Amino acid sequence: MTDSPCLVAVGAHAADMEFAAGGAILQHVRAGWQAHIVHLTPGEKGSATLSVEAYAAQKQQEAASAASALGATPHFLPYADGELPATDAVARELALLFRRLQPRVLIAHWPGSIHQDHTNAHHLCVRARFIAAIRHFELAGLPPVKGCRLYFSDNWEDPTDFEPYVYVDISDVMAGWEKACKAYAIGRGESGFPYWDWYEARTRQHGILRGVSHAQAFGIDATEKFRMQQLL
Ligand SMILES: [Zn+2]
Incomplete structure (x- = not known):
């Protein structure tokens, strides 16, 4: 542990959080934060050509x-793609982390x-x-975690009623974020879906509306909105 503030992103599959929150993660790292990305499953059933074992590796x-x-x-929890159980045992494993x-x-x-x-991971x-x-x-x-703010990422697979509430200016870290996304074959468009194009365009759209080059959006839940209102 260090004294620098800590950010933890938890994705259902490896790549989810790098794509949907990677710009904000890198922006925080550049500002002196420590960052951790937890992959609940590798997302190993997503290949049209490789075996589950080969794609997991x-x-x-x-x-x-x-x-x-x-x-x-990075952190990996030992669960299987498409079979992530939403149980208290898994929640306690995450809580321990x-x-x-x-x-x-x-x-x-x-x-x-x-x-x-994704819904179970939420x-x-x-x-x-x-x-x-x-x-x-x-x-x-271990001591309790106090005052931890919870934000929800803007993922193309999680579109229903998504409401942006907080924006992070990621204009200065686009090159690093692109490198992280394209570390994945799917990030290079090799699955046929142009992931990077979608996320680059999405953050550009948010950036235009916020007056910067690129911005990554996050939602919050009703409880978090209530807490933020109390602070105003
Ligand atoms: Zn996913």
């Missing part, structure tokens, strides 16, 4: 390269998703944040 290597480009530390890392900012999936793993993060914050949940004697 490839995704893990790609995740290591992407994390390096963002100055972040949160207690170890003591994040000030947590980034999770928006719940309105076309992918069940609920796991919300539950894990709650468990990590309450001292009466005993987790290896």
Whole structure:
């Protein structure tokens, strides 16, 4: 642990958080934060040509390269693509990690998703944040996580009712973010879906409306809005 503030992004599949939050992650790292990216599954069932085992190995290597480009530390939980269980046992595993890392900012999936793993990852993060914050949940004697802000990433697979609320100016880190995205074969468009084009265009659109070159958007939940209102 260091004294620098900590950001933790939790994605259902390797690549989700690098694509949907990587610019903001790198922007925070450049500002002196430490960053961690948690992959709940490798996303190993997404290849049209490779076996599950071969693609899992490839995704893990790609995740290591992407994390390096963002100055972040990758973490892998041992769950399977398309089979991520939304259980208290998994939430406690995440909460234990949160207690170890003591994040000030947590980034999770928006719940309105076309992918069940993404929706489950959202609920796991919300539950894990709650468990990590309450001292009466005993987790290896680690202290509770207090005052951790929760934000939801702007992922093309999580579009239902997504409402941008917070924007991060990522204009100065576009090259590093692009390098992280293109560490993945899917980020280079090799699956047929032009991931980088979508995310670059998305952040450009947000940037235009915010008066900067590129901005990455995040949603918050109703509870978080209530808390923010109390601070005004
Ligand atoms: Zn995903």
